[in-house]
Amino acid sequence: MPFGLRTLKTGVAVFLCILISIIFKRETYIVSALTAIFTIRKDFENSIRYGKNRVIGNTVGAFSSLLVITLFDLFGKTDISQLIIMPLTIMMMITLLTKLKATAGTVGGCATLFTILFMIPETQTYIYAFNRILDSFIGLGIGLAVDYLLPNRQCKKTDDI
Numbered sequence: 345m346p347f348g349l350r351t352l353k354t355g356v357a358v359f360l361c362i363l364i365s366i367i368f369k370r371e372t373y374i375v376s377a378l379t380a381i382f383t384i385r386k387d388f389e390n391s392i393r394y395g396k397n398r399v400i401g402n403t404v405g406a407f408s409s410l411l412v413i414t415l416f417d418l419f420g421k422t423d424i425s426q427l428i429i430m431p432l433t434i435m436m437m438i439t440l441l442t443k444l445k446a447t448a449g450t451v452g453g454c455a456t457l458f459t460i461l462f463m464i465p466e467t468q469t470y471i472y473a474f475n476r477i478l479d480s481f482i483g484l485g486i487g488l489a490v491d492y493l494l495p496n497r498q499c500k501k502t503d504d505i
Contacts, residue, residue, distance in 0.1 A: 349496065354384050357490040361483055375402070375476055379483025382452070384491050391491045394448060395484040401441060401449020402480040405456030406473040408437050412461055413469055433457065 357380035365373035379402070383395035412433055419425045434454060441450050456476055464472045 349494070350384060350386065353490050353494050354381055356494065357381070357384060357483075357487050360486045360490065364482060364486070370479070371475065373479075375479035376483035376486065379480045380487035380490070381483075383484055383487030388488075388491055388496065391488060395487055397446040397448035398452050399449070399477075399480045399484050400444055400446040401451070401453035402456045403453075403477050404437055404440055404444075404446075404449070405453035406460065406476050408433050408453070409457045409460035409469065409473055412457070 358377045361373045361376040361380050364370070365376065370376075379395065379398050382398045383391050385391045385394050412429055415429050416425065419429075434457075437453055437457065438447075438450055441447055441453060460469050460473050460476070
């Protein structure tokens with residue numbers, strides 16, 4: 345089983361996400377740690393791209409959930425409203441993320457949307473949405489900092505094997 349520098353960087357980033365959550369008494373480190381894990385890639389340029397897409401996706405998902413909550417308040421959270429509102433929201437999110445050139449954030453954005461709407465108590469949805477965005481930025485910052493500051497073995501293009 346290979347144990348490389350990217351694995352080490354990922355472990356350090358998760359450690360720092362947990363540490364920051366403990367120090368600042370954040371409710372959970374799940375989102376920041378996942379964002380850091382998704383951010384760290386084979387090189388720093390890819391890390392920036394994937395991290396940016398993850399944060400954009402989570403942000404779009406969080407704001408979309410607030411829109412859906414408003415629509416559910418207006419029309420009720422009935423079966424028929426869910427059958428209409430949810431697919432339209434997902435299509436809107438995919439379109440927006442495509443326009444923002446952040447399609448790699450689609451799955452995370454949809455997961456954010458569904459988590460806020462269906463797994464978080466209704467009295468905590470707004471604060472959870474805000475915290476989800478904040479934690480995404482924390483994880484992105486930690487992931488990029490760790491990836492940038494720890495050494496990176498770049499493969500030189502040579503004819504030698």
